[in-house]
Amino acid sequence: xxxxxxxxxxxxxxxxxxxxxxxxxxxxxxxxxxxxxxxxxxxxxxxxxxxxxxxxxxxxxxxxxxxxxxxxxxxxxxxxxxxxxxxxxxxxxxxxxxxxxxxxxxxxxxxxxxxx
Amino acid sequence: xxxxxxxxxxxxxxxxxxxxxxxxxxxxxxxxxxxxxxxxxxxxxxxxxxxxxxxxxxxxxxxxxxxxxxxxxxxxxxxxxxxxxxxxxxxxxxxxxxxxxxxxxxxxxxx
Numbered sequence: 223x224x225x226x227x228x229x230x231x232x233x234x235x236x237x238x239x240x241x242x243x244x245x246x247x248x249x250x251x252x253x254x255x256x257x258x259x260x261x262x263x264x265x266x267x268x269x270x271x272x273x274x275x276x277x278x279x280x281x282x283x284x285x286x287x288x289x290x291x292x293x294x295x296x297x298x299x300x301x302x303x304x305x306x307x308x309x310x311x312x313x314x315x316x317x318x319x320x321x322x323x324x325x326x327x328x329x330x331x332x333x334x335x336x337x338x
Numbered sequence: 339x340x341x342x343x344x345x346x347x348x349x350x351x352x353x354x355x356x357x358x359x360x361x362x363x364x365x366x367x368x369x370x371x372x373x374x375x376x377x378x379x380x381x382x383x384x385x386x387x388x389x390x391x392x393x394x395x396x397x398x399x400x401x402x403x404x405x406x407x408x409x410x411x412x413x414x415x416x417x418x419x420x421x422x423x424x425x426x427x428x429x430x431x432x433x434x435x436x437x438x439x440x441x442x443x444x445x446x447x448x449x
Binding site for chain 2: 226260262265266267268269270273313315324325326327328329330331
């Protein structure tokens with residue numbers, strides 16, 4: 223089946239430091255998977271942070287970016303300089319684009335704490 | 339604007355007791371609805387989906403059931419809770435090929 227593996231948390235970084243959360247995937251049931259990063263801030267629901275649907279492309283949002291690498295089956299999340307407000311749980315996911323049951327397959331989530 | 343509301347925010351329940359979690363979507367007609375669940379230390383996985391009122395498909399068997407009594411409402415329930423039901427439950431909707439929109443979730447602890 224499909225699976226996603228991401229950096230095990232918790233991860234603690236200092237404000238203004240760089241961040242990378244690793245994500246690798248295995249898509250056995252989807253020929254052309256879409257890749258996503260979701261974020262859950264404390265007390266809030268899961269929000270889409272960024273997505274990329276084409277291999278080789280980069281997605282970016284709120285200073286975060288991730289590149290869809292089909293050769294290494296990776297979709298690592300990076301940010302050059304984190305802020306305290308980035309403290310949250312980050313989920314990498316893959317899915318297909320259509321159909322009534324376009325199921326998302328998630329990683330376990332990585333809890334990020336940014337200290338000032 | 340579309341809104342998704344989940345209730346309750348959190349629950350502590352005894353093993354063997356019944357459970358009902360709910361989700362309401364406003365501002366979108368005939369959405370596809372989903373329940374996801376994450377056990378502590380586990381991954382978020384899809385439990386159920388529904389494309390229309392009265393129709394629900396089960397994806398993972400967990401001794402839970404789901405119903406869609408109205409176009410904008412999705413209910414997750416069980417008659418008897420197990421310890422293994424503890425975790426975080428998320429409701430979501432999707433229309434066509436749009437991105438998922440998730441609710442804030444319900445944290446359930448079964449003791």
